[in-house]
Amino acid sequence: MAQPPSVRGVADIVALIDGLRTVAGRARLSWYLAFGGLFLDAYANAALSAGLGPMTDQMKLSSTQISVLTATAPFLAIIFNPVGGWLASRIGRVPPLLIAKVFAVAGAVLAAFSGDFTTVWLGRVLVGVAYGVDFAVAMALLAEYTPKASSGRLNLWQAVWYIATTGNLALALGFYNLDVGQDIWRWSLGSAGVIAAVLLVLQWLFLVESPAWLASKGRLPEAVRNLRRMYGIEAVAAEPEAARDGAGAARPAVGFRDAGVLFKGAYLPRTVLSSVISLGQGMQYFAVGWYLPVISLAIFGESFEKATIGSMVFNAVGIAGGLASALFGRKLGLRLSSAYGFGGVFVALVVMGLTFGKAPLVVAFCLPVLFILCHSAGPGANGKSIAALSYTSDVRALGTGVTGMVGSFGSVIGLYVFPQIKESLGLGNTFLVLSVVPLLGMLTCLAVKWDPIQATASPDEAAADGTGSAAPAGTPGTPGSAPFPAAPGSGTAAPLGTGGGKP
The missing domain is CATH 1.20.1250.20 (MFS general substrate transporter like domains)
Structure with missing residues (x-):
């Protein structure tokens, strides 16, 4: 009878979960x-x-x-x-x-x-x-x-x-x-x-509490128990091995003072990418949201019922795009699907700006539909997903929190700044000004090569087996050493893309 696998740290937990094809059972x-x-x-x-x-x-x-x-x-x-x-x-x-x-x-x-x-x-x-x-x-x-x-x-x-x-x-x-x-x-x-x-x-x-988080705190028996409860995976908690560069040892709690780790080493391009996607999608969605009620009222009428039904039609397009985002993310990766989505939004905004008040009603309806579809199928979904998948367990929640904060800045800017521009420039010119946002988002996605979907190993696994750097030295990890191993045969952290992900 085969021996159940041993769990010494986060990487072992992640490897066991990644060995599954889908989420099933209690999970x-x-x-x-x-x-x-x-x-x-x-x-x-x-x-x-x-x-x-x-x-x-x-x-x-x-x-x-x-x-x-x-x-x-x-x-x-x-x-x-x-x-x-x-x-x-x-x-x-x-x-x-x-x-x-x-x-x-x-x-x-x-x-x-x-x-x-x-x-x-x-x-x-x-x-x-x-x-x-x-x-x-x-x-x-x-x-x-x-x-x-x-x-x-x-x-x-x-x-x-x-x-x-x-x-x-x-x-x-x-x-x-x-x-x-x-x-x-x-x-x-x-x-x-x-x-x-x-x-x-x-x-x-x-x-059920995350087994990966429990393992990151050194609570291996609880992590193994939750693996069994959620996935039916039989494993045993083993003694952490110091030779594994702290992979099984409890890592110090990460607080606000450690937020700088997100902007260093291999984390820097990941944080920039997720933050730009999150900021850009927040700005463009909440700014253009001011225009959608105008389209809805023009097409469906000015009564509460007709305007509400019109809004539901636009949201139905968002549902379709949101469902498609999972497919595009899997096929293209989160980075490229965001780039294509930003590109589609850019085109929609430029055409909306140039034709506002001149286009036939059907065209005026189709352009916001194109906007919502490209937004929801690409950057609208990916800003938060790419952040959640780009960090090791001990800093993942902090990373998603910081990215979410940046996205909320985008929402506030969209809600307040662009209505002011609209007041002074008019709606058509506002769309042209706003088109700069998805353009910059697209260029950033093309420039930064990190994509967690296409990575050969998760950040936790890469950190444990030395195939890629997850964080720079001097950040939370094993006391007295770099928290995650450097690339084999080198004295420095591996550059982004050397084993941790495809360039």
Whole structure:
């Protein structure tokens, strides 16, 4: 009878999971529950959008108050994305997700039953905290749950986002037909609280802590036990071997003071790539989002029902693109699929800018459709996925948190800066100015060669077996030595692409 494999550290855990072809068994349930948090994040954001008009009329909100409500969640995500990553590095992946659901429930209840602007805003503050923490941690957890052969499935979060948005719009339409009047926004925001409460219970009951994170903390017996619970993999915890350059030893906790590791050595191009993709997609999506309602109203009419149905049509295109992103990511890699997506968005924006107000209605409709399709099939999904797959377990949550923070900056810029440009230059010229964003994104994707989908080994495995550098010397790792091994036969860290990934 064959001896069960021994586990001495993170690399062994990753190798055993990567030996699987797909996510199955208990792991599949945990995978869907982690994705459920991303669904909630999108749904909670859409809940405000769907009910903002009736809320504005009922509460007599000023334009400044509307802007504050709209930007509260993305602004707080700038702060709480890295906070979520720090928590996940310190206390594990699952506890921050549960904390985020508690904040989401409290925020939804507070907003839904509020009687004034300040109370609604405080509710959105709690929702923004939940959004910032949940997104950073969920992507890190999903990356550690998923075998390398199925890593392209992480891009499905983009389809989940659009499905959640469409679901909230459909629910808002249902509430509208029930004649709830201007209180429709209360039902919309309150329904997000119901989803958060259900997810809180399910995640508390069924989510399993990441075996890779446990191994990174030296908790090998627990890591092996969770491997068995999730995947049915029988393994035994062995004594860590010092000769493996700390691969099995507990690594020091990574905090904010260690964030500089993301901008050194082999991590630098990965951080630049994921950050540029995340920033660019946030700027272009939230800026052009101002134009989509105009198209929707022009095509489908100005009633609440017709405008809502129009928005659902555009979101359906996003669902299709989000589903396609998993295929494109697997076939082309995340880097090239982002480059092609940025290229398509660039073309769409230039043509929209040159033909705005002149093109036939069908063309005016098809151009935003092209924009959403290219966005959701490429950079819209890849900014967060590439960050989750590019770092070793001990800094993965911090990396996804920092990338998420950069993406939230893009959202805020898109929501505020480009409306100002629109005010002074007009909508057509604004599209031309905005086209610089996807152009720079495309050029960055072509210049940086890292792609985790096409890498020959995961960052954790490369760090352990010496086939590629994962971090520069002097960063968190085994005391007194470089935390991850250098390339064989050299005294320095291996350059990017020498074994860790294809050039």
